[in-house]
Amino acid sequence: MNMRRYPIKKISTENMVEAVVWNCSEKGCNGWMRQQFTLEKQPNCPHCGSSMSLDKKLVPPLNDPLP
Ligand SMILES: [Zn+2]
Structure with a gap:
């Protein structure tokens, strides 16, 4: 029997979506987090x-089903 496996869907930059994120204000630190998951009004x-500031960032989409 020849069972063919479907290729694993890769997340490419083409699928990235723009989301509002908190960006770290510290130079050299690339910390960020999605604003929609952040409960604090001004997170660290x-x-x-x-301190962090609101910005937009391309992030992987959230609607991909988990494996
Ligand atoms: Zn930081």
């Missing part, structure tokens, strides 16, 4: 503790 960076 989880990596370095600096």
